[in-house]
Amino acid sequence: MLSTDQRAEVLIQALPYIQRYNGKIVVIKYGGNAMVDECLKKAVMGDLLLLTLVGMKVVLVHGGGPEINELLSKLGKKSEFIDGLRVTDEETADVVQMVLAGKVGKSLVSLIQAMGGKAIGLCGMDGHMLQAEKLDEVHGFVGEITQVNVQPILDVLEKGYIPVISTVACDKDGHAYNINADTAAARIAAELKAESLISMTDIRGILRDPKDDHTLISEIQVSEAPALMRQGIISGGMIPKVECCIEAIRRGVDRVFILDGRVPHAILIECLTDEGVGTMFR
Numbered sequence: 001m002l003s004t005d006q007r008a009e010v011l012i013q014a015l016p017y018i019q020r021y022n023g024k025i026v027v028i029k030y031g032g033n034a035m036v037d038e039c040l041k042k043a044v045m046g047d048l049l050l051l052t053l054v055g056m057k058v059v060l061v062h063g064g065g066p067e068i069n070e071l072l073s074k075l076g077k078k079s080e081f082i083d084g085l086r087v088t089d090e091e092t093a094d095v096v097q098m099v100l101a102g103k104v105g106k107s108l109v110s111l112i113q114a115m116g117g118k119a120i121g122l123c124g125m126d127g128h129m130l131q132a133e134k135l136d137e138v139h140g141f142v143g144e145i146t147q148v149n150v151q152p153i154l155d156v157l158e159k160g161y162i163p164v165i166s167t168v169a170c171d172k173d174g175h176a177y178n179i180n181a182d183t184a185a186a187r188i189a190a191e192l193k194a195e196s197l198i199s200m201t202d203i204r205g206i207l208r209d210p211k212d213d214h215t216l217i218s219e220i221q222v223s224e225a226p227a228l229m230r231q232g233i234i235s236g237g238m239i240p241k242v243e244c245c246i247e248a249i250r251r252g253v254d255r256v257f258i259l260d261g262r263v264p265h266a267i268l269i270e271c272l273t274d275e276g277v278g279t280m281f282r
Contacts, residue, residue, distance in 0.1 A: 014272040021271065022055035024195035025157070029185035030108075031063035032202040034261030042111065044200075047267040048162060049117040056271075057157045060119075061165045061188060063181035064104040071095055084240050085135075085142050088178045093141040096178045097123075100166035108164050119162040124179060127152035130169035130187075132177045143169045143177025145184065148191040186244040190251030197248050198270065199241060200261035205279030206242070208233055219280045222249050245281045256281040 028048065034040045048058050068086070069079045072095055080087040088096065101123040112119040124130030129152050132143030156163045167184040169177045182199060189197040206228070208215040220228070225246055228234045234242050245256040259266045259278035269277045 013274065017272045018054045021051075021195060023057070025057045025059060025189075025192050026051065026271070027059045027061060027185055027189035027192065027194045027197045028267065029061050029063075029181055029197065029199040030261070031065065031181055032200060032261045034200050035062070035064070035104075036066055037262075040262065040264065041108075042115075043264045044261070044267065045108065045111045045115055045117075047265055049112060049115055050268065051271065052117065052162060059153060059157070059163050059165065059188065059192065059194070060108065061167060061181060061185040062100070062104060062108060063167065064100045067104055068096055068099045071099055082138060084237050085139050085180060086178060087139055088141040090141060093176050093178055097168045097176050101125075101168055105164055105166040112162055112164070117162060118160055119164050120156050121164045121166070122152060122156065123166045124169040124184065125176065128170070129153070129165075130167070130179060130184060131171065132169035132179060133171055134177070141175075141177050143171070143179050145169065145179060145187050148187050150188065150191045153188070153192065180240070180244075182241050182244040183247075186248040186251075186253075186256075189248050189253045189256075194253050195255070196271070197245070197253050197256045198267060199245065199256070199258050200266070201241065201258055202260070202262060203238075204260045204263075204277070205258050206234060206238070217279055218276060219282065221282055222246050225281075242281075249281055254282075 034044055052058050072079055105121040109119040109121045127149060129149050130145055131147040132145050135142045135144040153163045167179040167181045169179045204213050204216050206217045225242055248256050257270055257278050257280050259270055263277055266277050269275055
């Protein structure tokens with residue numbers, strides 16, 4: 001139990017970070033176990049609300065893989081992935097749109113509001129926020145982002161709401177495409193000229209030894225990433241996540257973090273303390 005003096009010290013230590021981020025946009029990519037566990041979900045939404053109350057402009061970009069898998073299974077469809085991307089036929093595209101823009105997005109909005117916050121759900125198709133074209137024939141209705149219109153997001157932020165964005169895009173003819181949430185968050189953060197992009201995952205960050213959490217690399221310069229990939233330190237499903245981090249940095253985002261979403265209040269620790277709990281790309 002913290003004493004009164006200790007609590008005051010915690011607040012004082014957070015002051016420089018609050019000043020740094022005041023009025024700045026922070027994009028949170030939300031997924032993984034933090035999205036499935038109800039206690040963690042409530043903690044994350046509370047963190048976002050607190051960041052908003054201390055002056056940050058928070059944008060939440062979410063996935064929903066487990067929920068999509070669950071509904072597809074009920075429909076008798078098997079989930080298939082190639083290179084970390086969901087193979088999406090026309091029926092699966094409908095399910096993705098239904099789950100992300102419907103069930104998942106609205107449940108997050110409802111939770112934020114139940115905790116006293118203000119949130120509005122947006123889909124990448126709204127206001128042509130995310131425009132895309134087909135990535136390739138192998139993945140089906142998986143889109144490659146061709147254009148981002150952040151005006152709807154800015155309008156929502158200006159009114160004091162947290163935008164909760166589901167990553168479904170459309171092409172110029174209105175056809176829906178499934179967009180990888182990491183990719184969408186990186187492009188949105190870049191177009192918003194965000195101060196930071198925070199990607200929540202199911203591991204601590206980049207580890208030199210995947211079996212040892214104590215080997216966490218706390219900071220990586222973008223120029224160091226290719227060597228870490230060649231050494232196998234960045235491998236498997238972490239490669240596309242890191243590539244999205246690099247893309248965001250190169251497009252102008254100041255700092256990008258990969259955090260363990262299973263750690264309660266990881267966002268607050270990373271944003272408002274000296275400690276940090278994940279890997280920062282600069």
